[in-house]
Amino acid sequence: MTTEAFSFSLLATDGMARRGEVKTPHGLVRTPAFMPVGTQATVKAMYPEQVRELGADVVLGNTYHLMLRPTAERVARLGGLHTFMNWQHTILTDSGGFQVMSLAQIRKLSEKGVTFQSHIDGSRHEMTPERSIEIQGLLGSDIQMQLDECLRLPAERKEVERAMQLSLRWAERSRAQFEKMGGPGKGRGLYGIVQGGDVADLRVASAQALSQMPFEGYSIGGLAVGEPQDVMLRMLEITTPVLPTTKPRYLMGVGTPDDIVESVARGVDMFDCVMPTRAGRHGLAYTRFGKINLKNARHADDPRPLDEESSCPGARTYSRAYLHHLIRAGEGLGGMLLTWNNLAYYQSMMQGIRDAIEAGRFADFKAEVKEGWAKGDLPALG
Amino acid sequence: MTTEAFSFSLLATDGMARRGEVKTPHGLVRTPAFMPVGTQATVKAMYPEQVRELGADVVLGNTYHLMLRPTAERVARLGGLHTFMNWQHTILTDSGGFQVMSLAQIRKLSEKGVTFQSHIDGSRHEMTPERSIEIQGLLGSDIQMQLDECLRLPAERKEVERAMQLSLRWAERSRAQFEKMGGPGKGRGLYGIVQGGDVADLRVASAQALSQMPFEGYSIGGLAVGEPQDVMLRMLEITTPVLPTTKPRYLMGVGTPDDIVESVARGVDMFDCVMPTRAGRHGLAYTRFGKINLKNARHADDPRPLDEESSCPGARTYSRAYLHHLIRAGEGLGGMLLTWNNLAYYQSMMQGIRDAIEAGRFADFKAEVKEGWAKGDLPALG
Numbered sequence: 001m002t003t004e005a006f007s008f009s010l011l012a013t014d015g016m017a018r019r020g021e022v023k024t025p026h027g028l029v030r031t032p033a034f035m036p037v038g039t040q041a042t043v044k045a046m047y048p049e050q051v052r053e054l055g056a057d058v059v060l061g062n063t064y065h066l067m068l069r070p071t072a073e074r075v076a077r078l079g080g081l082h083t084f085m086n087w088q089h090t091i092l093t094d095s096g097g098f099q100v101m102s103l104a105q106i107r108k109l110s111e112k113g114v115t116f117q118s119h120i121d122g123s124r125h126e127m128t129p130e131r132s133i134e135i136q137g138l139l140g141s142d143i144q145m146q147l148d149e150c151l152r153l154p155a156e157r158k159e160v161e162r163a164m165q166l167s168l169r170w171a172e173r174s175r176a177q178f179e180k181m182g183g184p185g186k187g188r189g190l191y192g193i194v195q196g197g198d199v200a201d202l203r204v205a206s207a208q209a210l211s212q213m214p215f216e217g218y219s220i221g222g223l224a225v226g227e228p229q230d231v232m233l234r235m236l237e238i239t240t241p242v243l244p245t246t247k248p249r250y251l252m253g254v255g256t257p258d259d260i261v262e263s264v265a266r267g268v269d270m271f272d273c274v275m276p277t278r279a280g281r282h283g284l285a286y287t288r289f290g291k292i293n294l295k296n297a298r299h300a301d302d303p304r305p306l307d308e309e310s311s312c313p314g315a316r317t318y319s320r321a322y323l324h325h326l327i328r329a330g331e332g333l334g335g336m337l338l339t340w341n342n343l344a345y346y347q348s349m350m351q352g353i354r355d356a357i358e359a360g361r362f363a364d365f366k367a368e369v370k371e372g373w374a375k376g377d378l379p380a381l382g
Numbered sequence: 383m384t385t386e387a388f389s390f391s392l393l394a395t396d397g398m399a400r401r402g403e404v405k406t407p408h409g410l411v412r413t414p415a416f417m418p419v420g421t422q423a424t425v426k427a428m429y430p431e432q433v434r435e436l437g438a439d440v441v442l443g444n445t446y447h448l449m450l451r452p453t454a455e456r457v458a459r460l461g462g463l464h465t466f467m468n469w470q471h472t473i474l475t476d477s478g479g480f481q482v483m484s485l486a487q488i489r490k491l492s493e494k495g496v497t498f499q500s501h502i503d504g505s506r507h508e509m510t511p512e513r514s515i516e517i518q519g520l521l522g523s524d525i526q527m528q529l530d531e532c533l534r535l536p537a538e539r540k541e542v543e544r545a546m547q548l549s550l551r552w553a554e555r556s557r558a559q560f561e562k563m564g565g566p567g568k569g570r571g572l573y574g575i576v577q578g579g580d581v582a583d584l585r586v587a588s589a590q591a592l593s594q595m596p597f598e599g600y601s602i603g604g605l606a607v608g609e610p611q612d613v614m615l616r617m618l619e620i621t622t623p624v625l626p627t628t629k630p631r632y633l634m635g636v637g638t639p640d641d642i643v644e645s646v647a648r649g650v651d652m653f654d655c656v657m658p659t660r661a662g663r664h665g666l667a668y669t670r671f672g673k674i675n676l677k678n679a680r681h682a683d684d685p686r687p688l689d690e691e692s693s694c695p696g697a698r699t700y701s702r703a704y705l706h707h708l709i710r711a712g713e714g715l716g717g718m719l720l721t722w723n724n725l726a727y728y729q730s731m732m733q734g735i736r737d738a739i740e741a742g743r744f745a746d747f748k749a750e751v752k753e754g755w756a757k758g759d760l761p762a763l764g
Contacts (some may be wrong), residue, residue, distance in 0.1 A: 045715070
């Protein structure tokens with residue numbers, strides 16, 4: 001069996017904004033793309049068919065969570081992550097490094113990798129660049145990430161530089177392991193991850209060094225970790241011009257709708273974020289008119305839907321009064337409907353972004369969506 | 383506008399088992415019927431469209447919960463419970479009495495009614511037969527219940543008799559209020575509730591007295607409250623023959639699949655129970671082969687679906703290993719899929735019951751489903 005190579009096609013550009021297509025063993029990913037987060041092999045509170053119907057071409061799985069439960073070996077025995085979670089489209093996995101540093105207990109970093117204890121049962125594990133790639137291969141991930149070290153900001157320049165240099169050495173080791181496991185031959189891709197915190201010259205150095213390595217794509221890590229939005233955007237402005245135009249660029253863990261349109265304007269192609277799913281379970285709705293907190297008492301008697309023009313039943317069919325009731329009563333359907341609404345809004349925004357770039361009117365589109373958010377929610381009736 | 387009268391048609395009988403049809407302002411209810419429980423205006427972890435697609439003609443709403451939150455007056459302002467919860471089919475409501483006695487704090491019973499404090503915020507409320515019917519009318523319920531007093535078993539005969547007699551006096555008052563609110567003219571029905579605990583002559587006396595009152599249907603309450611199944615079935619055997627054959631009979635809060643087929647065999651037409659929904663959220667699956675506990679480690683590597691012959695994706699599409707993972711990981715999708723499976727199994731069983739009665743082979747059907755449950759789950763592979 002011949003598997004076609006992983007590829008990226010640039011279909012159109014509009015300023016720095018790019019409209020493209022990533023080809024993986026599980027289909028085409030239209031970019032700019034938003035990837036719903038499926039941490040534990042499920043996009044929380046959603047059936048996979050719903051996620052697909054909203055227009056998602058790819059979901060993200062978390063290596064750290066999956067290696068601990070149900071374990072990568074078990075997923076492999078069961079036919080891989082696509083079959084396990086009933087998602088026969090593209091899957092991107094992170095390296096596990098970010099969660100090891102943020103969730104695991106008693107972690108110890110060395111040149112070799114990180115040892116840590118599971119947050120679930122305290123069991124001891126070792127994560128190295130090689131092991132991360134091995135796990136991602138067992139999961140059957142189409143788009144894999146090198147292991148890196150991601151610092152929280154603010155951090156000292158010296159510390160940022162050390163972590164960035166370590167990440168470059170881990171990039172080499174990750175790549176070697178990916179080749180050894182036949183990743184490219186299976187049509188899979190491995191992305192290198194740009195680090196460098198909020199230090200401009202370190203970001204450039206990281207991006208330049210990675211560009212010399214044969215990755216299928218480039219991630220921008222270590223942003224949206226506590227710094228102001230303008231810092232993040234400045235880092236993008238100096239990073240994306242250094243990256244090869246022929247490869248997709250993925251801004252990890254970002255972000256709000258505003259973060260996304262601003263990052264697309266700076267040449268980013270792929271995004272993932274827990275916001276639409278997490279916020280949904282907590283009663284927050286993303287809409288054309290900005291964010292709406294359904295917990296607020298002003299919705300208790302409001303018969304209007306979230307957005308009657310939406311094609312998503314979660315947004316169109318149920319009253320705000322009902323959503324308010326469900327969230328207040330702690331009913332699962334509240335999170336199901338708001339997550340549905342939020343992912344629908346994110347995916348429709350991505351479609352709008354893609355259409356606008358193709359039509360050469362991305363700047364206008366960006367201004368229009370911002371105007372909608374600024375307008376805010378319509379006042380309650382009565 | 384003329385609304386047709388609430389009606390019950392007996393289409394076929396097979397022994398004591400009855401195949402019928404209840405007509406309400408929101409459609410036909412095929413009996414024997416199982417009513418999924420939608421306590422707080424939602425069948426937990428299910429979209430209403432799914433509930434309908436599984437074959438449910440009616441869902442149950444809990445008056446106690448809804449009167450406290452979002453309140454009956456608010457639901458009425460928002461267009462009634464059908465619109466509020468996006469269920470344009472029949473809704474049955476209980477009287478609230480059972481939950482007042484089991485959930486509320488500091489309750490005080492008198493001839494007039496019950497005063498109690500909300501389990502949500504401690505606020506004081508009064509529930510009388512008149513207020514219960516008023517609330518059910520505000521909700522827009524198609525099938526309403528008289529207020530009654532439901533005792534837990536075992537209980538002394540004297541106490542059982544007192545509660546039964548009180549319930550009869552409340553039946554009269556409930557009926558008067560229902561007439562006053564124009565219930566019959568709106569095509570709605572009010573059911574009287576047979577009480578009498580596990581005391582045969584009190585059950586008969588209750589059923590006889592209620593049969594003299596003009597109810598659209600008869601509920602059998604105060605069973606499945608701690609007594610063995612054979613006691614419950616004996617009570618049914620002496621109760622249903624006393625009730626008018628021309629009215630539907632509803633066994634409240636029952637039950638397991640076995641309880642249901644045995645009760646149908648004794649002349650019951652309608653059922654409700656939280657088991658399929660609650661069990662689903664706790665990792666238990668109802669299937670043709672009995673109950674399966676997905677938490678059990680034996681499922682961790684099992685690639686088989688729950689039931690590949692089921693028409694429900696929750697039963698057919700996902701492996702037991704995946705369901706096991708979701709439940710262990712506390713993922714909402716686990717409860718969503720298992721609830722879906724369980725309600726699908728219950729509704730397919732009801733369809734089987736209805737078909738069997740029409741075909742005059744209900745006894746055979748009962749033997750067959752029991753054989754399946756007794757066979758138990760297939761052993762794991764490997």
